[in-house]
Amino acid sequence: MKKLTSALILLLIILVVGGLGLRHLAQSQMESAIADLRAAIGPGASFTYATAAPRILARGARLTAVTYRNPALSLTASEAIVGRVTGNTIDGQHIGTLTLRQVQIMEPGATASVASLVLKGLVLPNTGPDLFRAPTPPRLDSLTLDSAQLTDLHVAVPAGQTDLTVAHATIRDYGLGRTSHLDVDTLAVQIRLTPTRRIGIGHLRIDGPDFAGQIASLLQSGHLIHTVGRRRFDVSALTIDTASPLLRVGHLEAEQEASASQDELETTITDLTAWPTPPQDQSLLRVIGYDHFAGRIHAVSTIQRQAGTMTLHPLDIDAPEMGHMTILADLDQIPVDDPANMPETARIVSATIDWQDRSLAGHVLDGLARARQVDAEPYRQQVQAALATSPDPSMQALGHFLAQPDQRLRVMLRPPRPISVLMLGVALSMAGDPSTAGMLGLSISTP
Incomplete structure (x- = not known):
C-alpha cells in the first residue's frame, strides 16, 4: 500500500512538473507566434490584445480585446480562440478552428458587426513572410475554408444608405476549385434612398458554385466566369416592399446543369x-x-x-x-x-x-x-x-x-x-x- 501511495505521489509530481513545463513551452511558442505575426503585418499595421493564454492541448491560444488595424481596415473582437495551428507564414498557415466574438469591422464607406464567427479548416495562402504586408492582406479568393458560421451580422453602407442583416449563415467547402454550399437564415436589406426599398429572405440555400473562383473572376475581370457542373438555388419567403408591398414569393427553386457548350435550367x-x-x-x-x-x-x-x-x-x-x-x-x-x-x-x-x-x-x-x-x-x-x-x-x-x-x-x-x-x-x-x-x-x- 505504501509503494502504491508513493507511486501515485511520484506520478502526480511528474504531471505537475510536466504540465508546468508544457505550459511554459506553450507560452513561449505563443509569444513567438504573436511576434512573428506582428513582424509579418509590417510597420503600417498593428495587432494588440488585452490578455493571451495558451491552450496547451488544443495547440492554440485564447486572446481578449483583440484589435487589428491597417490604413484601410480596423477590426476588433472581444475574444479570439485559436486551435490546432500548424505551419507558418513561410509554408502556409493552417488553423483548425478560429472563433471570434463581438466582432467590429470598419473601413472607409462601410462598417460591419458580427456576434459570433467560427471558422474551421482555414488555410492562409503560402506567400511567405510578406503575406500581410504587400500590397494588401490575402484576398478572399486566395483562402481555403472547410466551414464558416456567423450569427447576427450587420453591415451598414452610409453612402448608399443601405443596411444588411443576417441572423445566421453557414458556408462550407470554400476555396478555388471546390464545390461550395451556402445557407442563410433571415436576411434583410433596407435601402433608404428614395423610394425606400426593403428586401427580405426567410431562407437561402445555394449548392454547387465555386464561390472562390467566382470571386477571383470578379476581382480580375469584373465578370463571372462560366463553369461546368450542377448548381441548385433555393429561396423561401422572399419579400420586396416600398411604401406598399411589391413582391411576395413563397418558394423559388432553380436547378442548372452547365456544360462547356450548353446550359440547362429549370426554375x-x-x-x-x-x-x-x-x-x-x-x-x-x-x-x-x-x-x-x-x-x-x-x-x-x-x-x-x-x-x-x-x-x-x-x-x-x-x-x-x-x-x-x-x-x-x-x-x-x-x-x-x-x-x-x-x-x-x-x-x-x-x-x-x-x-x-x-x-x-x-x-x-x-x-x-x-x-x-x-x-x-x-x-x-x-x-x-x-x-x-x-x-x-x-x-x-x-x-x-x-x-x-x-x-x-x-x-x-x-x-x-x-x-x-x-x-x-x-x-x-x-x-x-x-x-x-x-x-x-x-x-x-x-x-
Whole structure:
C-alpha cells in the first residue's frame, strides 16, 4: 500500500512538473507566434490584445480585446480562440478552428458587426513572410475554408444608405476549385434612398458554385466566369416592399446543369404575388382592372452557348384569377455571360403561345372601354362585330374567342426576321394592321 501511495505521489509530481513545463513551452511558442505575426503585418499595421493564454492541448491560444488595424481596415473582437495551428507564414498557415466574438469591422464607406464567427479548416495562402504586408492582406479568393458560421451580422453602407442583416449563415467547402454550399437564415436589406426599398429572405440555400473562383473572376475581370457542373438555388419567403408591398414569393427553386457548350435550367416559382410599382394608377394591371398578380411560374430552358440561342420548352404561367399561359419559343442574341442584358438584346425567332382564359379577356375589353370613356357592353359588341367581319382569319378567330373565352386561344409568331423581345408588346398591340401582322408572322386560332 505504501509503494502504491508513493507511486501515485511520484506520478502526480511528474504531471505537475510536466504540465508546468508544457505550459511554459506553450507560452513561449505563443509569444513567438504573436511576434512573428506582428513582424509579418509590417510597420503600417498593428495587432494588440488585452490578455493571451495558451491552450496547451488544443495547440492554440485564447486572446481578449483583440484589435487589428491597417490604413484601410480596423477590426476588433472581444475574444479570439485559436486551435490546432500548424505551419507558418513561410509554408502556409493552417488553423483548425478560429472563433471570434463581438466582432467590429470598419473601413472607409462601410462598417460591419458580427456576434459570433467560427471558422474551421482555414488555410492562409503560402506567400511567405510578406503575406500581410504587400500590397494588401490575402484576398478572399486566395483562402481555403472547410466551414464558416456567423450569427447576427450587420453591415451598414452610409453612402448608399443601405443596411444588411443576417441572423445566421453557414458556408462550407470554400476555396478555388471546390464545390461550395451556402445557407442563410433571415436576411434583410433596407435601402433608404428614395423610394425606400426593403428586401427580405426567410431562407437561402445555394449548392454547387465555386464561390472562390467566382470571386477571383470578379476581382480580375469584373465578370463571372462560366463553369461546368450542377448548381441548385433555393429561396423561401422572399419579400420586396416600398411604401406598399411589391413582391411576395413563397418558394423559388432553380436547378442548372452547365456544360462547356450548353446550359440547362429549370426554375419553379410558387406562391407568387406581385403588385404594380408606384404610381399604381398608371400600371397596366390597374388599367385592366386587377389590383395584383398572383400565380405560379415554371420554366425549362436550354441555352446553346456558342450560337447564343435559347429554347423555352416551356414557360408555363398559371394565374388562377386571370388564366393559364404556355409558351414554347426559340430566341437568339442571348448574352450567355451577361444575362442581365437579355431583355435588351434577345430576339424572338419563333413562338407558340397557348392561352386558357379565366377573366383576362373580359378585363382587357373593359379596360379599353374605360380608356375610351364608353360603356363596356356596347364596346365589347362593337369589337366582336369588327373582328367577325375582318377578312383576316386570325382576326376572325380572335373575335370568336372573345365571344366564347372559355376555349383555348393559340397565338403563333413566325417572323420573317427575328423581332426584339422589347418590341413584341408594341407590335402585338398593332396586330390588326396587316403590315404588322406580316412582320410578326402572326397567326391566331382556336384549336
